Amino acid sequence: MMKFGRDDELESDEFGVNYMIDAGYNASSMIEVMEILAEAGGGHMNRDEFMSFHPSSANRVAKIKQHINTYGGNSAKSGF
Helix, strand or coil: CCCCHHHHHHHHHHHHHHHHHHCCCCCCCHHHHHHHHHHHCCCCCCCCCCCCCCCCCHHHHHHHHHHHHHHCCCCCCCCC
């Protein structure tokens, strides 16, 4: 029923990692963002996704790490 689902959100994370690496930024910063979002949402990194609109923060972090490895790792430019 939703126009966008969890898979779309994971895909947007992949695009974000790729864009950050291409721009010369440290894509691992996205992991810190996921930790901040998890804390803002009650501090649950591993909450159940079954009834959620979003993928769990733990799932997103795992996928982000995979994408960082796929697209070439971290770069020297720091910050955002």
